[in-house]
């Protein structure tokens with residue numbers, strides 16, 4: 001079976017300017033190309049899992065998102081870094097467009113996208129890791145049973161300040177590390 005590095009997009013791959021859908025607003029985070037290169041070299045599949053409620057809110061379309069993703073993957077490839085797949089959730093419980101308005105299983109903190117990726121790419125979740133910038137990323141990683149989650153957490157919020165007892169209990173099997181600076185991203189993958 002494969003192991004994977006799951007990456008959130010906004011705030012991890014690119015600076016989160018809020019509902020980014022144009023290449024001109026897509027600023028790569030420092031260290032992200034190095035991180036993906038290292039993950040490739042260590043045999044990880046690299047898979048993006050991103051909430052994109054801007055689609056359901058009618059701010060941009062699925063084809064806008066897909067065009068941006070094609071461009072993003074190309075920018076990685078140019079630098080010798082391979083992203084294997086991009087999964088996204090276009091839904092939101094309060095979405096403006098009726099076809100996207102629902103409580104789905106894919107929107108993080110639910111683990112639907114990670115589970116879908118696992119069956120599609122034959123991934124062992126218990127041997128996989130994730131990098132995210134929100135508590136919902138950490139929760140999805142724990143829900144999916146990942147080995148390790150790295151919280152890129154510039155405000156350095158302690159998980160104990162924000163999370164429930166249930167979260168604390170579930171998180172015991174998952175190593176949680178907080179990092180504060182984007183340039184330390186590339187040091188995440190050591191083995």
Ligand SMILES: [Mg+2]
Nearest residue numbers: 008010011133
């Ligand atoms: Mg994010």
Ligand SMILES: [Zn+2]
Nearest residue numbers: 089091104106
């Ligand atoms: Zn969804």
